[in-house]
Amino acid sequence: MSSSQMLKGILDGCLLAIISKGETYGYEMIEKLELYGFRMVSEGSIYPVLLRLQKEGFVKSVMKESPSGPKRKYYTLTPSGENEFHEFKERWESLSESVNRLVKEEI
Amino acid sequence: MSSSQMLKGILDGCLLAIISKGETYGYEMIEKLELYGFRMVSEGSIYPVLLRLQKEGFVKSVMKESPSGPKRKYYTLTPSGENEFHEFKERWESLSESVNRLVKEEI
DNA sequence: AACACTATCTTGTTTTACAAAGTAGTTGAC
DNA sequence: GTCAACTACTTTGTAAAACAAGATAGTGTT
Numbered sequence: 108m109s110s111s112q113m114l115k116g117i118l119d120g121c122l123l124a125i126i127s128k129g130e131t132y133g134y135e136m137i138e139k140l141e142l143y144g145f146r147m148v149s150e151g152s153i154y155p156v157l158l159r160l161q162k163e164g165f166v167k168s169v170m171k172e173s174p175s176g177p178k179r180k181y182y183t184l185t186p187s188g189e190n191e192f193h194e195f196k197e198r199w200e201s202l203s204e205s206v207n208r209l210v211k212e213e214i
Numbered sequence: 215m216s217s218s219q220m221l222k223g224i225l226d227g228c229l230l231a232i233i234s235k236g237e238t239y240g241y242e243m244i245e246k247l248e249l250y251g252f253r254m255v256s257e258g259s260i261y262p263v264l265l266r267l268q269k270e271g272f273v274k275s276v277m278k279e280s281p282s283g284p285k286r287k288y289y290t291l292t293p294s295g296e297n298e299f300h301e302f303k304e305r306w307e308s309l310s311e312s313v314n315r316l317v318k319e320e321i
Numbered sequence: 322a323a324c325a326c327t328a329t330c331t332t333g334t335t336t337t338a339c340a341a342a343g344t345a346g347t348t349g350a351c
Numbered sequence: 352g353t354c355a356a357c358t359a360c361t362t363t364g365t366a367a368a369a370c371a372a373g374a375t376a377g378t379g380t381t
Contacts, residue, residue: 120313121316132328143316144312145309151330151371155370175326175379176328176376177377178376179328180329201251203310203314205252206310209232210302240359240360241359257339258340261360262339262361282348282358283347283348284359284360287360
């Protein structure tokens with residue numbers, strides 16, 4: 108994956124990161140992203156990404172009853188998703204170092 | 215600008231960063247991006263961004279003769295572009311901290 | 322019943338990514 | 352002198368993505 112593809116893949120990677128910390132569902136992921144400092148990540152943004160991640164085989168999901176409210180779709184990483192998350196971390200490392208070198212006046 | 219808008223604006227910010235270091239032109243920016251570790255940033259990616267940045271009033275350009283080869287379109291930041299670059303740096307700081315907290319297992 | 326909160330999905334518009342091809346000047350090799 | 356290689360910018364076309372907004376639906380409170 109090239110740098111520019113990387114730019115688009117950050118939300119994907121962040122969702123993989125959240126799911127890697129333990130089974131969770133879409134609505135909760137939005138709340139967690141806010142805790143981590145991401146602002147304005149709305150439902151219209153993340154649900155389509157979750158569907159794509161599942162289509163690509165990186166996550167799988169099961170519906171479970173909620174103690175209150177409608178059923179929740181819980182997501183977990185597949186082995187392929189764990190691998191993808193690992194690769195995301197490396198790409199992120201490389202990208203953020205490049206951007207930091209650039210904006211922090213080095214070179 | 216929200217986090218998700220931020221995700222799309224990284225290439226824009228990086229181009230502002232490069233131009234802020236001194237007058238330069240598209241073809242040279244691609245070479246510089248490579249030096250900073252960005253891979254596969256092609257002409258089809260950056261020229262449209264440069265046109266948009268100019269349309270938004272963040273950069274201005276002048277054509278100059280090249281000592282060899284076709285004329286070059288040299289870009290510089292406008293005051294509005296300097297301000298935008300400053301805001302980009304703040305947004306980048308905030309985003310990269312969020313992503314790092316997330317992938318580096320904190321919280 | 323009306324409202325608020327939880328939870329997911331779909332739709333429709335706008336924007337973006339970017340490969341590919343087009344145009345054009347310069348340089349060096351043969 | 353022409354062929355290839357490099358420099359340099361633009362345009363075009365397709366595919367994908369972003370995301371606000373709305374649809375749907377269950378639960379809890381007033």
